[in-house]
Amino acid sequence: MQRQQTDQDLITEVLMGNAASYSELVKRHQRFVFTLAVRFAKNREDAEEIAQDCFIKAYRALGTFKQTSKFSTWLYTITYTTAMSFLRKKRIETQSIHGEENELQLEGHKSDLSGNLAESRSTNKYLDEAIATLQPDDVMIVTLFYKGEQSLEEIAQVLNMPANTVKIRLHRARAKLKERLEFLLKDEVKELLWN
Amino acid sequence: MELNDEELTRLLKDMELEEPSMSFTRNVMEQIKLEKAPISLKTRVDNRIIYGISAIFATFIVGVFIYAIVNTSFTHQLPEVKIDLSGAVNKALTPGFLVAFLFIDVIIALIYFDSILRRKRARTL
Numbered sequence: 001m002q003r004q005q006t007d008q009d010l011i012t013e014v015l016m017g018n019a020a021s022y023s024e025l026v027k028r029h030q031r032f033v034f035t036l037a038v039r040f041a042k043n044r045e046d047a048e049e050i051a052q053d054c055f056i057k058a059y060r061a062l063g064t065f066k067q068t069s070k071f072s073t074w075l076y077t078i079t080y081t082t083a084m085s086f087l088r089k090k091r092i093e094t095q096s097i098h099g100e101e102n103e104l105q106l107e108g109h110k111s112d113l114s115g116n117l118a119e120s121r122s123t124n125k126y127l128d129e130a131i132a133t134l135q136p137d138d139v140m141i142v143t144l145f146y147k148g149e150q151s152l153e154e155i156a157q158v159l160n161m162p163a164n165t166v167k168i169r170l171h172r173a174r175a176k177l178k179e180r181l182e183f184l185l186k187d188e189v190k191e192l193l194w195n
Numbered sequence: 196m197e198l199n200d201e202e203l204t205r206l207l208k209d210m211e212l213e214e215p216s217m218s219f220t221r222n223v224m225e226q227i228k229l230e231k232a233p234i235s236l237k238t239r240v241d242n243r244i245i246y247g248i249s250a251i252f253a254t255f256i257v258g259v260f261i262y263a264i265v266n267t268s269f270t271h272q273l274p275e276v277k278i279d280l281s282g283a284v285n286k287a288l289t290p291g292f293l294v295a296f297l298f299i300d301v302i303i304a305l306i307y308f309d310s311i312l313r314r315k316r317a318r319t320l
Contacts, residue, residue, distance in 0.1 A: 038213045124210055181206070
């Protein structure tokens with residue numbers, strides 16, 4: 001039985017001139033990078049552009065990857081900087097910039113949601129809605145911590161902030177998510193959770 | 196109804212990742228074909244070469260050391276040098292200094308203990 005190649009093995013192959021090995025790296029990480037991009041861009045077209053850009057930037061800089069951290073951590077750093085520059089370029093309204101406007105949008109959305117509750121009972125949809133109300137950095141922290149298998153120190157490296165700050169922001173983001181989810185799901189919470 | 200911490204954690208861990216379009220990998224690889232192949236900045240050096248050079252240096256240093264010992268005459272007597280630091284030490288070791296020294300030690304120990312606890316809590320989060 002053949003051993004599955006590690007990210008490091010694939011990087012070595014790419015650096016030795018086998019560009020095709022990079023496609024395996026793309027396949028392994030594309031879903032997570034794309035998820036992060038969607039959370040930032042809020043639409044799939046832009047997210048796809050951001051995600052592709054990340055992989056191309058990572059390929060260009062692969063020779064500078066020092067291997068002192070995981071490839072995923074390094075890739076997520078690129079994703080974060082790419083997504084942030086994209087947001088700046090496109091001037092997408094984020095909560096951190098236009099908090100009040102988003103609050104208004106959210107209020108509108110909440111009433112829509114109560115109407116749609118019966119037809120769309122996916123927990124993920126509500127979770128996405130709740131996550132969308134967080135600031136971009138907090139979205140990154142929550143997603144990396146719970147889905148990206150990144151430690152607080154690794155997330156701190158990605159976001160270029162102290163691990164303690166990451167920890168505090170994670171706690172605050174959790175509290176905010178909890179509050180939003182309770183509001184969105186109301187009495188549906190338990191039913192959805194245990195279905 | 197309230198959502199407890201465990202349920203929230205479970206929800207977050209179970210959240211689904213988004214799936215990009217089917218042509219995503221192909222699109223990336225097509226663009227990569229237009230890029231220059233990346234080159235590792237680290238020069239590849241065989242470990243045996245490193246060990247070889249280290250061994251030569253170690254042998255040379257040990258050789259010089261042995262040669263120096265063999266050719267040293269131990270009959271010479273070293274000149275007596277007396278340095279009296281008792282006055283300076285007594286001046287420095289005041290009760291105030293000792294209290295300050297112990298206080299700083301306690302602070303350092305508490306900071307270290309705190310960092311250990313923080314790391315433990317971070318792991319259990």
